[in-house]
Amino acid sequence: MRYDVLIIGGGPAGNYLAGLLAGKVDVAVVEKKGSFGGKACTGIIGAQNYEKLGLPREAVLNEVRGALFYSRIQSFEVARKNPQAYVVDRKTLEKALAERAVKRGADYFMATTFRGFKNGKAVLQHFNERFEVEADVYVGADGVSSTVARAIGAKSRAEFLSGYEVEVVGNFRKDFVEVWVNKEIIPDFFAWLVPVSEGLARVGTFGDMESLNRFLRVRMLNPTSVIEFKAGSVGLGWRKPWTSGNVALLGDAALQIKPTTAGGIVFGAICARELTRAVLSGDLQSYEKACSWVKRQISFGLRFRKLFLRMNQNDIERIFEVLSSDEVRAIIEAQADFDDHLRTAKAVLKRPKVLAKLIRISPAIVRALL
Ligand SMILES: Cc1cc2nc3c(=O)[nH]c(=O)nc-3n(C[C@H](O)[C@H](O)[C@H](O)COP(=O)(O)OP(=O)(O)OC[C@H]3O[C@@H](n4cnc5c(N)ncnc54)[C@H](O)[C@@H]3O)c2cc1C
The missing domain is CATH 3.30.9.10 (D-Amino Acid Oxidase, subunit A, domain 2)
Incomplete structure (x- = not known):
């Protein structure tokens, strides 16, 4: 058996990629589970990117337009008129993406586990039967404990x-x-x-x-x-490389996840778009560079995470005092982006008064956020 692209893992990232590639190249997805869904995931996804990426409407269970923040002794609210995030059903999301990919021409091998590479071919197992599939490009979209990442010797710093x-x-x-x-x-x-x-x-x-x-x-x-x-x-951090020879990593397998909130569905889908371009142009190595927006977000998120880990609750209370002020809430309400946390931080730090207050709490905060 032979394909142009073999995707290992039928989670949101693998299924979304399959839908983008199907009809343009011969593509197949290998999924070890017998059915979709079941993963621990709150399923909250930024509404703007959900629409932009064309994720399936039928998976949306609820729409949220605001957030209530609580510390030990304070609370504040930010709200908008329009929905900022959708709450989705993971099973419906994965299944609808797979259905879309199959309708466009993708092949699926369900209840089939990728075991490793042998002589440039993927070794797969469906119950007791082992078989090999050859492809021009292999994509490891097999989640945080990726077997594909291990097979290509990718290293994690996370x-x-x-x-x-x-x-x-x-x-x-x-x-x-x-x-x-x-x-x-x-x-x-x-x-x-x-x-x-x-x-x-x-x-x-x-x-x-x-x-x-x-x-x-x-x-x-x-x-x-x-x-x-x-x-x-x-996994919050880096797993490198994202490509090695004719193999690419995508989604959680590449740790394409927001370190601020641990949301990964949008970053995986954004990188799937870049991977599609790289595959179709025949230049797989251009994929990682093309994901620079996601990489910048991860870098920012990791700095934010480091800062959070160093803070005690008193520091958090002082930051809450700044964030709950009318001025900052107005900025957040006007400019916050569910997925672009770097832009949100920059918008807040642009205000001289807010900047001065944060520097008074700790200059390290401002250094880390910029
Ligand atoms: C508690 C929790 C809450 C979360 N909440 C959110 C949230 O609200 N919003 C959000 O965006 N993200 C959230 N995430 C993160 C999100 O779940 C992941 O970023 C997302 O699932 C990544 O998708 P993926 O397709 O890359 O990987 P996965 O969803 O892990 O899919 C990988 C697929 O590969 C298959 N597979 C694995 N190994 C093999 C193999 N050897 N052969 C064949 N198939 C294989 C698996 O069965 C699986 O179906 C949360 C995570 C956790 C743990």
Whole structure:
């Protein structure tokens, strides 16, 4: 069997890429699971990029237009008129992308695991049967623990975090997410509450399970109202190289994920577009350079993450005081971008008064953000 492009991994990144390439080249996707979905993922995706990238509408369960931020002792709200993010159903998202790719001509090998490369061919396993597939280009879109990345000897310089998430029944504000930054209960990250509807929300954090349990208690959510529990992991940092010979890495396999929020679906899809261009132009090596916007965002996110890890709760309270001022909230409401956090930070730091206040808290903050 032979293809122009063989994509290993049928998650959002692999399926999206398959849809972009199908009909233009012979493409196949190998997915180890027998069906889509099931991964731990809150499924919150910036609305603007969702539309721009042409992600499937049928996966959208809810639209959010604002956020409520809580520290240990303060809170503030930012809101817009229009939806800023969509909450999606992961299974529907992955399946709709795969359906689109098949309709355009892609082949799918479900319940088939990539085992490694042998003599330039991919060795695949479907239950007890092993077979080989040859391709001009191989794409590892097989997630954070990528076998393809290992096969090409890619090296990671990253922080790997476990994420825990539940779906809980309660009463929620349907169009607002909650972001809780309180190191005393959640030392490693922030905790989020993302409403799926007025009666159901996804609540999670990264770090350890105890942090999530503490947060559920503080947020007064009933542990016996939890109707789904999922755990997964993310890698915040770099995995290099993104291409080696005729093999490219995409999505979480290349750690194309926002270190600020651990959202990866949009970055994976943006890089899939660049990878499509590189494949169609016959210049695979141009792919990594073409993803410079995503790389800049990751760089910024890593600086932000480093800063967050160094801060104590008193520092966070002082930053909340600045962020909750009318001036900063107005900037965020006017200019914040769900995926472009670098632009948001620059817009905030452009204001001399805000800049002066942040420098008073710590010059390191301003250095890290710029
Ligand atoms: C708790 C948590 C919450 C998150 N919330 C969000 C969020 O709200 N928004 C957001 O944008 N991102 C979120 N993320 C990150 C997001 O889930 C990932 O960035 C996204 O899934 C990456 O997509 P991908 O296709 O690159 O990889 P994956 O989704 O991991 O897909 C990889 C696919 O490859 C398959 N595979 C693996 N190995 C093989 C093999 N050897 N052979 C064949 N197939 C293989 C897997 O079965 C899987 O289907 C969250 C992550 C976690 C852990």
